[in-house]
Amino acid sequence: xxxxxxxxxxxxxxxxxxxLDLGRxxxxxxxxxxxxxxxxxxxxxxxxxGEFSSVADAFGWEKRIQGWSHAKREAFIDGGLxxxxxxxxxxxxxx
Numbered sequence: 889x890x891x892x893x894x895x896x897x898x899x900x901x902x903x904x905x906x907x908l909d910l911g912r913x914x915x916x917x918x919x920x921x922x923x924x925x926x927x928x929x930x931x932x933x934x935x936x937x938g939e940f941s942s943v944a945d946a947f948g949w950e951k952r953i954q955g956w957s958h959a960k961r962e963a964f965i966d967g968g969l970x971x972x973x974x975x976x977x978x979x980x981x982x983x
Contacts, residue, residue, distance in 0.1 A: 890946035893937040894953065894965060897929035902961050904953045906946040910937055936965045 891910045895903050895917060903926050907913040914934050917926045926932050940946040953961065956972075963971040 890940045890943045891937050892940065892946045892949040892953065894935050894961060895926065895932035896935045897926060897932050899929045901929060902935075902958065903929075903932065904950055904961075906943070906950040908943065910934075 890906060890908055891913075892904070892906045893910060893913070895905075895914065897903060903917075903923065905913065905923070913922070914932070916922045917932045918930060920927050920930065922932075938946075938949060940949065953964070956964070960972055960975055963975070
């Protein structure tokens with residue numbers, strides 16, 4: 889199994905990643921051995937994870953979520969896919 893995950897950094901930003909071992913990866917982030925981004929923003933807290941049958945699927949979701957705004961990630965964490973269906977900058981800014 890593979891995982892896509894979102895962590896909230898100490899400064900309130902989000903980091904999105906994918907891994908085969910979620911617990912180990914979160915420990916790596918908090919131990920300062922994760923990405924350079926999270927190393928500067930410790931500690932991190934896991935706020936969402938999804939399990940996938942393949943690494944390719946997990947990586948695909950990682951890249952998809954990385955393209956989202958902070959607000960869209962927050963809505964997704966709070967309400968899942970239903971909360972962000974039809975979400976787009978054009979839709980949100982329409983009168």
